[in-house]
Amino acid sequence: MSPAAVTPDAAEVPSFLAVEDLVVDYPTPAGPVRAVDHVSFSVPRGGSLAVVGESGSGKSTIACAIVRLLKPASGRIVLDGTDLATLPERRLRPLRRRVQMVFQDPYGSLAPHLTALEIVAEPLRVAGMTDKTERRRRATGLLDRVGLPATALERRPDEFSGGQRQRIGIARALASEPDLLVCDEATSALDVSVQAQVLDLLRELREETGITYIVIAHHLGVVREISTDVVVLKAGRVVERGRTADVLAAPAEPYTRALRRAALDPTAIRGVKPRTRAASTTAAPQPAEGHAPVTTSPEGTGK
């Protein structure tokens, strides 16, 4: 095993988030189960890193550790110089606002009895914005920014499409003016054309706000437009890493080739109903032997 190097040029590009030698275990009756096994990566301020891997590879566990919904067994999660992994709750509280998560299930993660406006205004209230008119004004602006019409403000989650619900989730995350946004399969429950619209929105927001992203996905295609760098995760470990364009063009691992193939699968492009797709393609990829070799695609001609 190599030591927990972050990136070779870490000295030149200071990382905004550095995950170092992260280990996360879940307690089970049969003893602790290791979900994340000595994972390291880093992102510079304003950068965008993708974490890609099949179902069960540890992606959500890493996301939950970064936002400290889970406490790591060991390792460091250094945000802008502060190690979140070991910080007691009292000192963590002021930092929580700075790291926001967009969840996979845009329905389950929105309070069903609140209107879109109330959902987005709530973090503003928690952050101490006491003036209700001001909260409404700001929430309205955020909902407008993510592309929801003014007529949508008073509607509740079940009156929106999946893509619109995800836009509400993004507006809610932005309400805290976070420095880091962790998107955990934020588009995987959406039809493919809607996925593309939400990914476009995330990309625009990054360009406008300079926010730093961790984008989690279960195949490589989703992240090619939005993340400059990628780490590939398998069974809780990093098996490949690099510039997204390079990894897409020439994946070194058979496992990564399988994740890439899933991205190019025509059924994925046509937009198979997400739940069926989750059931049929998240099983462990087959060994590469039986398949034609993957050739370098033209879009991967980056330097």
Ligand SMILES: Nc1ncnc2c1ncn2[C@@H]1O[C@H](COP(=O)(O)OP(=O)(O)O)[C@@H](O)[C@H]1O
């Ligand atoms: N609450 C839990 N208790 C025990 N094991 C868990 C729990 N949550 C996740 N795991 C296990 O941890 C591993 C990683 O899960 P997860 O981070 O959800 O993967 P992913 O998001 O990549 O699908 C899996 O083997 C999963 O079964």
Ligand SMILES: [Mg+2]
């Ligand atoms: Mg997950």
